[in-house]
Amino acid sequence: MTLKPRTPVDIRAVAKRAGVSIATVSRAMNGITTVDAELAKRVMRAAEELNYTPNTQARALVSGRSGMIGLIVSEITNPFFPELIQSFEDSAVKRGYEILIGSTNYSAERMMQCVRRMVERMVEGVAVMTFGMDEDLVQQMVERGIPVVSIGPKNSLEGASSLQVDFRRGLHEAVQHLAVIGHRKIAFISGPLSLDSARQRQKAFQEAMSSISTPVPPQFVIEGDHTMEGGFAGAEKLLSLKEKPTAIVCSNDMTAIGVLHAVSGRGLKVPDDISIIGFDDIHMAQFTVPPLTTIRMACSDLATAALDALLHDTAEPMRKFEATRMIPTRLIVRQTSGYPRQHAVKRTKPAAKKTSARPVSAD
């Protein structure tokens, strides 16, 4: 045919070298049983010798299977997500898939680009681990027959599996823990309220506070952004309050690290002056100074559950899995939570009178 200066090591080259047809090479490489063992070996050797690597694009084009699974996360620089990615990839690789990562950076536009990318690259499923799903975008993928799993309320999306995270339990445990050791003035720094899960966590916190019959003054609830800077800023605000909290619960560990930085920066002691509780239990939580008490949400559980839902879907695309598996959370007590020194002082000097000036925290 056409003579080419460069040698494209394609399936034809292997076929030629092994003295068989390209069909046989394909079958041999894919382990199809209807090929003679002897021949298969010859093909393999030829492929080896030529250093042949199949062209995945061509394979995907014809077979309809790209061998990739999409994973959309919020941001890659928040350590929680790399841990999640790692778990997800490990599981995926084990099952013969590669992963395609997209990060939204909390931007709707980037989310759209991610989805588009996934569709274009023909991923065989996508896990939306962004903790605040974009319903219509997810719907778009579902319509194209792509299995989707996301974190969100049960059955919120027709045709997509959903994973629920038991935010309430963890937050309950955290508040209980603080209450038991004497805290009442507990503040909360949330994630960006545009996120579904941030609102959920905040609500769960307030419920937990209700359960210990302690109303939360509005200035004790601050909107953060899941970053260390946000935690720092939030803590600064809280520490400038006339009536300061004795404990700060954060909606993720990065926020807590920011808080820790702010508190220590002011020369305050943790947990003597202020207790801090994080959320996620990222690996680094064990290594902060002091080590962080936090609510663990096992990202490996999340990852494998997501993948299970996805692959269950691909296996039985007719009857959708639509799992609603619940991911547990639980408190891990380390050293940023403790008995509030300020508490004892408070009793003798009821600064509570000042609060009475404020109608909201009057009771």
Add this chain to the structure above:
Amino acid sequence: MTLKPRTPVDIRAVAKRAGVSIATVSRAMNGITTVDAELAKRVMRAAEELNYTPNTQARALVSGRSGMIGLIVSEITNPFFPELIQSFEDSAVKRGYEILIGSTNYSAERMMQCVRRMVERMVEGVAVMTFGMDEDLVQQMVERGIPVVSIGPKNSLEGASSLQVDFRRGLHEAVQHLAVIGHRKIAFISGPLSLDSARQRQKAFQEAMSSISTPVPPQFVIEGDHTMEGGFAGAEKLLSLKEKPTAIVCSNDMTAIGVLHAVSGRGLKVPDDISIIGFDDIHMAQFTVPPLTTIRMACSDLATAALDALLHDTAEPMRKFEATRMIPTRLIVRQTSGYPRQHAVKRTKPAAKKTSARPVSAD
């Protein structure tokens, strides 16, 4: 059964709806000028209405351009790399590329899989940011005509661009800084010595120590693994020494965080009892308690330099770029480095109390 109700929204469907040929659709979508503006608009609208997304695999197959650039990193759970990835992706997206991430986890086998993956997916270039290149694997890509950029000694690889990091300068600054404020007993915890860059950093440290005429006892040089655990373990070893260092220089920030944890865990004060210096200046270095003095290696510089080298290559594949741009490093002094209290104390009270209390550290 192949009973699929899926609607194949391919280029044909768009062509039909717009009443033109598929070639025109292709040209219109790709912004080729030889298509009438009016017609192009019609095509675009048709594509929009059908919610058409081009099949990237097919495009890649015929055009030879996959639109993807590979990025191989060591491990994704070390925060330095997500930051690098972020920068790299930002730059890549700006230039119209997507990125395909691979992580080696310091395993030669995983590195091989990464390379294989990149080749199979037809990436148009790959940046090997693993700080310890695998020459033959890189060579393999070069042979297939894939532009490669890696971190390593100048011109070490024929046909691949290389980026050099000025480890020496940063380490020199760090050691000078410590020397000026009175440190002489300075230890070093390296990365895994299987990594090229780990050896380089270690050597640079020793050179720096030579420059202040202070020999380094062998027990002051410890092999770590770039993890917090490794740093912790290394610090424990150093702190059990009869003659302890007054400062510990770490080959990356994660190691330093582990050291910080160990030191604080023993009730020692930083920097009064021990100074700690990290390497990388990850974002979190600003938020440790106390904030970490560290040697900055700007990952954004690294990322953009890598991408530049790659795209320069693709632009002029004939005359290889083979850049050897030097990435600077410099010391960022925060609060984990300071005047060594022990220095003065040592003279009067030779740490005898600890040895008597703890028989283990007696010798």
Add this chain to the structure above:
DNA sequence: ATCTATAACGAAAACCTTTACTGTTACCCT
């Protein structure tokens, strides 16, 4: 020995797009 069932392989279609090539139209210049 003949026929059938089956295993093994090859030829070719199909996947979806880009792009070189070809054909058509319209316009401009002389």
Add this chain to the structure above:
DNA sequence: AGGGTAACAGTAAAGGTTTTCGTTATAGAT
């Protein structure tokens, strides 16, 4: 007005693989 040319649209090939279908060879059964 006619020829040349520029601008545009369509046809078809190409890209590398999987997979269907058809063919051949082999073995088993009668």
